[in-house]
Amino acid sequence: MNRIPLIVSTDWLYERLEDPKIRIVDATTFLQHSKTGYYDVWSGKETYDEAHIPGAVFADILNELSDPEAEHSLTVPQRDFFTEKISQLGIGDPETYVVVYDRGAEVGNTIASADWASRLAWQIRYEGFENVAVLDGGFPKWQAENKPVTDEAGTYPETIFTGERNPALFSTKEDVKKAIGDDKVVIINSLDSDTYKGKTKTYERAGHIPGSVNVFFGDHSNPETKGLLDDEKIRETFENAGALDPDKRVITYCGSGIAATWNGLLLNKLGQNNVSVYDGSLTEWTSDSALPLETEE
Incomplete structure (x- = not known):
């Protein structure tokens, strides 16, 4: 299928919400700088449960898509570990395409960069699946435009991840x-x-x-x-x-x-x-x- 842009707009995604080939992923992760130096990081699963873009599934970058045995948190895991987890979310079928979003870069900061979404998109691309995009402005922009949200958990058919690590x-x-x-x-x-x-x-x-x-x-x-x-x-x-x-x-x-x-x-x-x-x-x-x-x- 045709390659989607690397970054897509909220309008672009809204027009494709009903496309059976789309896989929307909420990659929200929260980071807050600590007064003692290093930052605190936690999963965005709770906010996903409260509201998310219709159809979206939640991807837990911190707890499920990073190496659990690494010395440092947020380290890329072994390929088999990652592809098994991401396949369970329905990502990997070459006939589909993926749009990833988040809720912002840092807690208490106005930075609008979607770096948690780009992190997951990079991991997916690193493992060999190319048809993945990041949502410009993420969930904050989506909400500000009064586009639809839901608290109903999304699901996609489990698949087999294709592609080779790059x-x-x-x-x-x-x-x-x-x-x-x-x-x-x-x-x-x-x-x-x-x-x-x-x-x-x-x-x-x-x-x-x-x-x-x-x-x-x-x-x-x-x-x-x-x-x-x-x-x-x-x-x-x-x-x-x-x-x-x-x-x-x-x-x-x-x-x-x-x-x-x-x-x-x-x-x-x-x-x-x-x-x-x-x-x-x-x-x-x-x-x-x-x-x-x-x-x-």
């Missing part, structure tokens, strides 16, 4: 170490400016990976409308970072590999397809004292 979308700590100083690789830090500069210490050590450039994932959407800025504006931001050079490879990272997927998705939307996500990001990097960090000073 390793080009994934970067490890070793990949990033090799990329430092390589002028053919652009490393993008997707966090806020203060964290990038080392003024805020959220992780075990403050600062950013040497040579990485700062493109804050929250700067691409309008906090009032919840929608994306024009492509021209977003393109200018990434061009200034050198990330749209077709002859270069891009690695995005953040704290736990969530916000990084939003920057990665937008780069794909703008035509830069040579993009991978450093899954471990600063949570893993800063826990290894042998790995270098830079600060503003």
Whole structure:
């Protein structure tokens, strides 16, 4: 079937609610920064039970679609583990297409980026299913437009996940170490400016990976409308970072590999397809004292 856009509008989805080939997924996860440093994260299942887009199923990124045995939370699980879980939600049939949404990036923050949705979409694409999109503005924009919601749980027929894992979308700590100083690789830090500069210490050590450039994932959407800025504006931001050079490879990272997927998705939307996500990001990097960090000073 035809490939759907990487990012779709609320109107686009509304017009297709009754399509038997669609699979709508609520990937809501809540993250709240703690005064003590590292953030708290919890599942959005309770809010899904209260209200969601009609037909949507809930995907628990934190508790069911991350590696339960990993040292750090929100780590990509083994392929078989992920594909079994996602197939139970009805995702994987090549004759269907998937739209993922969430309820926002952070609790108590006006950031409109749909990075939890982009995280799940990236995981699905990483495992080899390409026909997946993220809903621009997510559930907040959907609700603001008075589009229909329900508390009735959605279900789709269980299927068999198809496709093969695409390793080009994934970067490890070793990949990033090799990329430092390589002028053919652009490393993008997707966090806020203060964290990038080392003024805020959220992780075990403050600062950013040497040579990485700062493109804050929250700067691409309008906090009032919840929608994306024009492509021209977003393109200018990434061009200034050198990330749209077709002859270069891009690695995005953040704290736990969530916000990084939003920057990665937008780069794909703008035509830069040579993009991978450093899954471990600063949570893993800063826990290894042998790995270098830079600060503003």
